[in-house]
Amino acid sequence: MSCLVISNPRMMDHAPSETHPESPARLAAIEHRLETVPRLVHGMAEPARRSDIELIHPAAYVDAMETLRGEVGYIDGDTLTSPGSIDASWLAAGAAVQATRAVIDGDAQRSIALVRPPGHHAEPDRAMGFCFFSNVAIAAAAARARLGCERVLVVDWDVHHGNGTQRALYEREDILFFSVHQDPLYPGSGAVRERGAGPGLGYTVNAPLPPGMGDGAYRMLFDELLRPVADRFDPDLILVSAGFDAHLHDPLAQMRVSSEGFAGLCQVVNELADEHANGRLSLVLEGGYDLGALSESVAFCAEVLSGSTPPPKATPTPMEERVVSSLLRQHTEHRA
Ligand SMILES: [Zn+2]
Structure with a gap:
């Protein structure tokens, strides 16, 4: 099975400060670790088309971001620009669209867009949380508008809630947004009751989990909540906002997912892609701030996407089972 990895070293020129956790070293560490993964094909990312970005972001916002080109700028305490940002x-937005196009056109069976800055906190008219453009929402919207897809499933397993992606897609029934995240944690949104609006009601699915959840909890949630959601929606493309900051070694959150655990989650979406979407699956990098944990987790996912045997299925501890069961009940009550 072929897996295409799309990136560009110029994404390392986004370097807002020496101490920022979303550092250029993240991409370097991943690229280095991926040298040990066989059967990957590498491709060079190109800038997004403005018309693709404007599927999600208003022209005035894109213009405002353009005024920061080449500049050192301050958007908020977390979100800063350097001359290359x-x-x-x-x-980053272009890589997400290219990776998506590759699996739709059949140039690759699976793809990974290794990007920074990340995207899932960027709202249509507001950069925040290290993010400038909503990369995955742009790719999903481009798949709908230009690449012939009917229904796109976006799975966000970054430990933070993807508020930007949610806001961009909240009233759409053609792109389903599923997020699992730590609660409480930045940015504070992502409650079960946030389910979409208008024609999009029921097409946003949030799974907030308390700190301390590990491989078994996540796997149970994917098997018992994501799977039925995906089965009902029947997507013809699956995009993953693949952040790795739910890792037990990550400094910005308190979850306990292992690198093997992420490979297990990747295997679930891999199977869903085979079952529903003719295998069309693309991962787009979001967060993940421990370089060793991040690069190992991406490598393990890349191995799954290239057809290696996935790790054994993780089972929840009794405590994890109680937490996830309670969350599943909340979802049933909100649907009723
Ligand atoms: Zn995150």
Whole structure:
């Protein structure tokens, strides 16, 4: 099975400060670790088309971001630009679209867009939380508008809630947004009752989990909540907002997922892609701030996407089972 990895070293030119956790070293560590994974095909990311970005972001917002091109700028305490940041953000959105196009056109069976800055906190008219353009929402919208897809499933397993993706897609019934995240944690949104609005009601699915949840809890949630959601929706494309900051070694959150655990989650979406979407699956990097944990987790996912045997299925501890069961009940009550 072929897996395409799309990136561009110019995304490392986004370097807002020496101490920022979303550092250029993240991409370097991943690229280095992926040298040990066989059967990957590498491709060079190009900047997004403005018309693709404007499927999600208003023209006035894109213009405002352009004024920061080449500049050192301050958006909020977490979100800063260096001279290479706006170039990098166009490449990040472009890589997400390219990776998506590759699996739709059949150039690759699976793909990974290794991008920064990440995207899932960027709202249509507001950069925040290290994010400038909503990379995955842009790719999903482009798949709908230009690439012939009917129904796109976005799975966000970054430990933070993907508020930007949710806001961009909240009233759409053609792109289903599923997020599992730690609660409480930045940015504070992502409650079960946030289920979409208008025609999109029921097409946003949030799974907030308390700190301390590990492989078994996540796997149970994917098997018992994501699977039935995907079966009902029947997507013809699956995109993953693949953040790795739910890792037990991550410094920004308190979850306990292992690198093997992420490979297990990747296997679930891999199977769902085979069952529903003719295998069309693309992972787009979001967060993940421990370099060793991040690079190992991406490598394990890349192995799953290239057809290696996945790790054994994780089972929940009794405590994890109680937590996830309670969450499943909340979902049943909100659907009623
Ligand atoms: Zn995150």
